[in-house]
Amino acid sequence: DQQVKQNSPSLSVQEGRISILNCDYTNSMFDYFLWYKKYPAEGPTFLISISSIKDKNEDGRFTVFLNKSAKHLSLHIVPSQPGDSAVYFCAASGYSGYALNFGKGTSLLVTP
């Protein structure tokens, strides 16, 4: 049973435009959410996180929005750059320091 879902396997965006990656979850006990970026043959690299007590967290070009009532979060990348092309994973955990539940990932392609 997939508790974290990324329903878009791929996304293509032009350089300079906004990339919006979406993630839905089913477990209301999740209280910490993270986004990771992954290049082929490498481990996931942490991008940004958000606690359930917030609805927005921003770090440079990356902003994560959390809508708890809809059990939905999104990652906005503005402006998108070709180097952002990678697979992006959404992950969630039930409490601090425990197993992360990952989505299947969204492959982002940023074209020049």
Next chain:
Amino acid sequence: DTGVSQNPRHKITKRGQNVTFRCDPISEHNRLYWYRQTLGQGPEFLTYFQNEAQLEKSRLLSDRFSAERPKGSFSTLEIQRTEQGDSAMYLCASSSLAGEETQYFGPGTRLLVL
């Protein structure tokens, strides 16, 4: 480089052989995790250590799998009598007890069982 390191990066073995992977976490991190990732899937949790204590094991961790963290520093993951279905990327991550919840991943060990 003070990130998470994993060795070997690649391993090819024949079915039925035993393999062992090593993970060295970020030095001040108390928590260590193992995940497995197969093609087209996100990483799946296998097991978790806090210092030397193994506190949780996923049902994915069959009795052919064993993980240790004997001194609360590096960890090893052993797979006995490997099967072709064990072919995957094995990822290690670590995090700190001191309020930092983010898990930082190593580069992974890619296992191919022939």
